[in-house]
Amino acid sequence: MRLIVTLFCLLVTFFAAPAQKITGVWRGYFMQRDYDPMSRSFVEDQYNYEVQINNELAKDAIEGVTYSFFTTVFYGKASMKGVYTRNTKTLVIKETKMLDLKIGDNSVPCLMTCYLDYSKAGAKEILSGTYTSVNTSKKQDCGSGTVYLEKVPESKFKKEDFLLALEKKTKGNNKVSALVKPQPNNTAKATPQVKKPAVVVPPAKPVTKPPVVVYSTPKSNPAQPQAIKKPATTNNKATNSNPASAPVVLDNEVPRKSTQHTIESTDKPNMQQPREAPVQKHTPPPPPELVQRMDQLVRTIEVNEPDILIEFYDNGEIDNDTISVYHNNTCVVKDGRLTYRPISVKIHCAEPNEQHEIVVVADNLGDIAPNTALMVVTVGKKRYEVFLSTTEQKNARVVFQYKPKN
Incomplete structure (x- = not known):
């Protein structure tokens, strides 16, 4: 009986919580x-x-x-x-x-x-x-x-x-699952009484009167109450808080130099060569800038050449817009200022059906909001232009799908 009730409850739970649907x-x-x-x-x-x-x-x-x-x-x-x-x-x-x-x-x-x-x-x-x-x-x-x-x-x-019908059905299933609970088995068989073996008492031997033995109770110190260790208190606020935002760095504290994974724009005529994005075997977890802001998919581009050149320009009037660019959750451009000269990034696709995601994050809104950029993509002899608009609440994402020629 208990097995049948358990199976029924499992069936109710299964139908009440169907497989992944988007209803x-x-x-x-x-x-x-x-x-x-x-x-x-x-x-x-x-x-x-x-x-x-x-x-x-x-x-x-x-x-x-x-x-x-x-x-x-x-x-x-x-x-x-x-x-x-x-x-x-x-x-x-x-x-x-x-x-x-x-x-x-x-x-x-x-x-x-x-x-x-x-x-x-x-x-x-x-x-x-x-x-x-x-x-x-x-x-x-x-x-x-x-x-x-x-x-x-x-x-x-x-x-x-x-x-409305689905909500009503879901509420009904929840009530059934709450009402149908395994009941205690009151008809359990009585535990058979175990007969104790008879104790055979041997005949008493004649003995003399036993000596009187006095047991002295040793004096002991009064029992001290046992100390109970309290669990170390944890800072629940710190544990449950949202991921910490990136630290604020003032411009005059950081020299304008490129790091291993950083590309910055420059207004000098002698521009740097495009930095190649590092090859990643595993995509790292997204940083706070990608988690705390809304991610808007702008375009998906299918490419059949392994090398992709991406260039970022200011779309319109130069108004001090700065951006950061992430390739598969890794920062490749930090605080890049958009001008008429491009900020360049190179991506190399190694495996067929490989997917590369470029996410553009607005570091500021410039003098004229929102932060707008023109993204020019060159793949072999093909050229694509993508218009990006980002804010302090919304990022722009472009996906590249590599499908080589047969």
Whole structure:
């Protein structure tokens, strides 16, 4: 009986906590990048974005709704469908129809297609990637950009019926698992009484009266209470605090010299040769600058040549923007000042399907916020230009996937 109850509880727990799914509410933003012919530069607008996902369907299919809004200027709700590939943790969301819309007279609604990657940073679940969009009427290109979402418990809008049904089901399963507990077995068999062997008393021998023996009790000191050692107190605040931020170093305390893993920009005409990023057998843990700030995936570039040259310029007016650059969690540029002369980094890909991540961190916002940079990538005869925008809360990440020619 006890075995059956235990198995039942395990089954309830198993179905109450299914395998990794992405069903729930995801909220964040998407950045739309448009070219402004007046300023001859790209302009980014940030829109609020919420996605309610139902992943309780057959295989890896998903469905749900999306909410896009930009203060009181724009609001839109759309239905969506997609596919979640668990092996690669990639997600494709395609908005199919506008369900509700509030928009200005001179604007047109667009439907988005998002290409997202699932990741986890501690307890935080993240969907990040890129998107494209088309006009709902003429099917023309509506622009593209990046998406960043985090899983949250509540929605800013009405929760869809599938989420409410799932919450109700989950609460019911939790009640069943709490009610069904192994009961003590009151029908246990009585312990058989063990008969004590009969003690045979030998016949007493005639003895004389035994002498009287007086036992003297030795005087002892009063028992001292045993000292109880208290466990050493630990500083819980220090243990549970967030990772310490990097120490603040004043400019006049550190000479402007390059270290083994450091590259700095210079305004002198004789520039240094591009420093090669160190070859890493194992990726080290991320430093605090990468953990404490939001990580925005800007672009993924597939390369088929092993050598990659990366150059960073100031995108626009020189306004004293400085950046730090990390290659696979290792700092290769520290406090590099962005100018018209590039900050150069070289990467060598050794193994097929090797992935290299470049994360750009804003050390300051310069004279004009945000911190903007132009990243020029040269791979063989191919050239890529990536526009980066970073703040003191958000980093920019570019991923290189090496797939050599056959």
